[in-house]
Amino acid sequence: AQSVTQPDIHITVSEGASLELRCNYSYGATPYLFWYVQSPGQGLQLLLKYFSGDTLVQGIKGFEAEFKRSQSSFNLRKPSVHWSDAAEYFCAVGDYNYQLIWGAGTKLIIKP
Amino acid sequence: KAGVTQTPRYLIKTRGQQVTLSCSPISGHRSVSWYQQTPGQGLQFLFEYFSETQRNKGNFPGRFSGRQFSNSRSEMNVSTLELGDSALYLCASMVGGTDTQYFGPGTRLTVL
Numbered sequence: 001a002q003s004v005t006q007p008d009i010h011i012t013v014s015e016g017a018s019l020e021l022r023c024n025y026s027y028g029a030t031p032y033l034f035w036y037v038q039s040p041g042q043g044l045q046l047l048l049k050y051f052s053g054d055t056l057v058q059g060i061k062g063f064e065a066e067f068k069r070s071q072s073s074f075n076l077r078k079p080s081v082h083w084s085d086a087a088e089y090f091c092a093v094g095d096y097n098y099q100l101i102w103g104a105g106t107k108l109i110i111k112p
Numbered sequence: 113k114a115g116v117t118q119t120p121r122y123l124i125k126t127r128g129q130q131v132t133l134s135c136s137p138i139s140g141h142r143s144v145s146w147y148q149q150t151p152g153q154g155l156q157f158l159f160e161y162f163s164e165t166q167r168n169k170g171n172f173p174g175r176f177s178g179r180q181f182s183n184s185r186s187e188m189n190v191s192t193l194e195l196g197d198s199a200l201y202l203c204a205s206m207v208g209g210t211d212t213q214y215f216g217p218g219t220r221l222t223v224l
Contacts, residue, residue, distance in 0.1 A: 043215040046215075080220065098160045099145065100157065101155040
């Protein structure tokens with residue numbers, strides 16, 4: 001069965017430090033992969049996506065992610081976080097039945 | 113281009129009542145999906161509609177139903193509400209195929 005694992009429920013990072021959020025997936029075919037961000041009480045905003053091609057994808061707000069097929073991973077990175085990046089981040093796989101399969105989310109806390 | 117809109121944003125109902133939530137997709141998008149988000153279960157897929165036809169359905173009881181109109185607007189209905197139906201209900205639209213889903217702000221349903 002398809003699944004997405006985000007092993008870190010919470011991550012605390014100092015403002016200005018680098019960030020990496022982990023995502024592992026289990027999917028039989030070539031996956032469509034997404035990262036979304038959710039601020040408290042809000043909907044989900046798309047950060048970036050991978051469909052095919054270059055395995056390093058750039059997104060909005062200075063985020064990037066790298067698809068590694070051999071490790072079934074799609075980790076999200078940012079070189080320097082800002083206080084406004086505090087939110088919950090979700091990794092998702094899009095399957096061929098038009099649904100997104102979600103990870104449990106990682107809550108990012110920024111230390112001043 | 114306007115984003116996905118959902119109405120109402122907040123709703124309070126009592127057990128046993130029914131509720132209808134509405135979603136207007138991005139102009140030109142013909143697919144609408146619905147997701148339920150709760151602290152315990154995370155994000156779960158409810159169903160997806162394309163051109164007024166349900167293409168896929170998640171693992172929810174028959175009390176949860178939906179429909180899509182010819183203008184691509186969608187409604188979901190929950191009958192005989194239970195306390196456990198309290199959640200953020202998110203609607204997403206996409207152009208049509210397996211593509212990027214864009215989310216609305218959600219409807220926060222509280223069942224008392």
